[in-house]
């Protein structure tokens with residue numbers, strides 16, 4: 251019972267159907283008068299609608315997944331040219347990630363309006379990709395000052411993306427249970443996240459326009475991310491970062507594919523995590539619970555279908571080996587990692 255738990259200072263609003271008003275209130279509260287709005291080209295129209303009542307200095311839509319360093323540099327230049335006093339990101343983890351890259355060097359405050367279940371909005375973790383290597387770091391400056399979860403903004407997220415993104419959220423929770431700073435508090439957050447996501451994601455898949463199901467998915471997403479931010483990156487995240495940075499794979503789908511393999515490796519060596527996950531899934535074991543959820547959701551199950559060759563998957567093992575957390579419950583040498591990645595590639 252000896253541990254140090256750090257809570258991140260952030261305002262979190264669940265405000266279904268009220269994102270525009272909530273954003274105006276949060277901008278006033280954070281004294282942001284000339285925001286730079288960051289969204290993908292696809293999300294730009296929504297971002298414009300949500301910020302119509304604000305004095306937007308510039309809308310920036312040059313957003314790429316995994317935040318390539320040159321994309322980050324361009325966004326920082328735009329922020330400087332327009333003399334902005336805050337950042338508003340509307341969209342998935344890619345839009346949030348770019349806002350974080352700008353905040354990292356400028357200290358500008360961020361208001362986040364997520365539209366996927368990536369969960370980046372609730373962490374103080376940034377990521378940048380240079381020459382195929384994704385670096386991550388922790389900095390309090392990149393933690394959004396406020397997050398507005400409006401479930402109505404996610405009803406248009408296609409079921410396939412909702413499922414993969416929701417499993418990315420689930421992975422934050424599962425991996426938190428054996429991450430370097432796992433503690434009894436983030437374990438409670440992670441367990442409740444798994445319980446809520448295991449119920450919400452099938453409901454979202456069955457009824458994509460259900461606002462209660464979408465709000466529940468956001469609730470699980472938020473809890474999972476706070477658990478992840480507090481506990482740190484476990485083996486699962488290390489593997490996905492190597493794969494995402496090296497091969498530019500889709501982030502959410504990669505998480506969906508890799509998670510069952512890391513669970514199968516670690517659960518037998520982590521009795522507390524095994525018990526918590528089985529209970530949260532309402533299943534005889536953690537793996538049985540995850541398998542039942544995957545059978546219901548039918549997410550991508552192989553790295554092969556994401557476009558990776560078997561040789562690439564196996565070759566990534568060496569890069570993962572150098573970043574395996576000491577806290578990982580199962581031994582993970584090169585042979586174990588190669589076997590895991592080969593299984594994830596084939597879906598076996």
Ligand code: NAD
Nearest residue numbers: 292315316342343344365366368370373375406407501502
């Ligand atoms: P994304 O932001 O790239 O979004 C995926 C796709 O969904 C995009 O094409 C986007 O335009 C579309 N989209 C988003 N919202 C939509 C909506 N409501 N309706 C229809 N389409 C919509 O991907 P993501 O999975 O949300 O985020 C992945 C990125 O986030 C990665 O770069 C990852 O590293 C980062 N991430 C960071 C953290 C962190 O703590 N730093 C945590 C999780 C993810």
